[in-house]
Amino acid sequence: MIKLNYTIEGGDFSRAGYASSQVKKNLKQLGVDQKIIKNIVVALYEAEVNIVAHAQKGNIEVLISPTGVKMIVSDQGPGIVDVGQAMQVGFSTASEKVRQMGFGAGMGLPNIKRNVDRLDIETKVGKGTTLTMIKDF
Amino acid sequence: MKVTELVEKLQLKVFTASAGLENEITGGYVSDLLSDVMGHAAEGNAWLTLQNHLNVVAIASLRELACVILVKNIEPPADVIQKAIAEDVAILGSSEQTFELAGKLYSILT
Numbered sequence: 644m645i646k647l648n649y650t651i652e653g654g655d656f657s658r659a660g661y662a663s664s665q666v667k668k669n670l671k672q673l674g675v676d677q678k679i680i681k682n683i684v685v686a687l688y689e690a691e692v693n694i695v696a697h698a699q700k701g702n703i704e705v706l707i708s709p710t711g712v713k714m715i716v717s718d719q720g721p722g723i724v725d726v727g728q729a730m731q732v733g734f735s736t737a738s739e740k741v742r743q744m745g746f747g748a749g750m751g752l753p754n755i756k757r758n759v760d761r762l763d764i765e766t767k768v769g770k771g772t773t774l775t776m777i778k779d780f
Numbered sequence: 781m782k783v784t785e786l787v788e789k790l791q792l793k794v795f796t797a798s799a800g801l802e803n804e805i806t807g808g809y810v811s812d813l814l815s816d817v818m819g820h821a822a823e824g825n826a827w828l829t830l831q832n833h834l835n836v837v838a839i840a841s842l843r844e845l846a847c848v849i850l851v852k853n854i855e856p857p858a859d860v861i862q863k864a865i866a867e868d869v870a871i872l873g874s875s876e877q878t879f880e881l882a883g884k885l886y887s888i889l890t
C-alpha cells in the first residue's frame with residue numbers, strides 16, 4: 644500500500660495539476676495500465692482544480708493498493724448547495740477570471756464521474772466538500 | 781507524423797527549443813475549454829488553442845498530447861515556456877486563425 648498526500652491552496656492556479664502529475668508518475672512506475680492511469684489523472688486533476696477554483700484550501704490523499712486507487716479530496720470551502728445540479732454538464736459558479744482561463748465550463752464533476760468506478764460527494768454548505776473516488780485496476 | 785515535420789509543413793514558430801519535437805502526432809483537438817481537452821482529447825493529439833497559461837502545459841503533459849499550437853500569433857509568457865521545456869511539451873505558434881489552421885492540420889493528418 645502506497646499513501647500519498649498533498650495540500651492545495653485555493654486560488655493558486657500556477658500549481659494546479661502538481662498532485663496529479665506526481666500520482667501519475669507513481670502509477671507509471673508501478674506499471675499500471677495506461678488507460679487506467681488516464682482515468683485517474685483526469686479525475687484527480689478535475690478534483691484538484693475544483694479546490695483551486697472554488698475553495699480556500701484542501702487536501703488530497705491517495706491510497707494505492709494492488710487492486711486499485713482510492714482518492715480522498717477534501718476542502719475547506721463554500722460547499723455545494725445542490726449536488727445534483729453541480730453534476731450536470733454546463734453548470735458552473737466559477738468567476739469570470741476563472742472562465743477566462745478556460746476553466747468553469749461545468750465539465751469537471753462529469754469528467755470525474757465518467758473516469759472513476761465510484762464517486763461519493765459529501766458536502767456541507769459554508770464548511771467544505773469531500774470527494775471520495777475509487778478506481779479499480 | 782512527427783512534431784518536427786508538422787512545424788515544417790505549417791511553418792510554425794517553436795517557442796520551446798527541442799522539447800517534444802520528436803513526439804508522434806496521432807490527430808488534432810481544437811478547444812479553449814480546459815476540461816473539454818482534459819476529458820476528451822486523445823494521447824498524441826496536436827492541441828490548437830488560444831489559451832496560453834501554465835495550466836495548458838499541465839494538461840498537455842498530463843494527457844500526453846503531442847504538442848500545443850497557439851493560434852493568431854499568440855506568444856506564451858516566459859513562465860509557460862520555462863515549464864513547457866521542463867516537462868518536454870512543445871509549444872508552437874501560428875499566425876493563422878483556428879479555422880484555417882485546423883483545416884490545414886486536418887488535411888495533413890487524414
Ligand SMILES: Nc1ncnc2c1ncn2[C@@H]1O[C@H](COP(=O)(O)OP(=O)(O)O)[C@@H](O)[C@H]1O
Nearest residue numbers: 693697722729735736737747748749750751752
Ligand atoms: N470543491 C468544491 N467546492 C465548492 N463548490 C464546488 C466544488 N466542486 C464543484 N463545485 C460546484 O460545482 C460546480 C460544477 O463543478 P465542475 O463540474 O467541476 O465545473 P466547474 O468547476 O467548471 O464550474 C462548480 O461551479 C461549483 O459551483
Ligand SMILES: [Mg+2]
Nearest residue numbers: 692693751752
Ligand atoms: Mg471544475
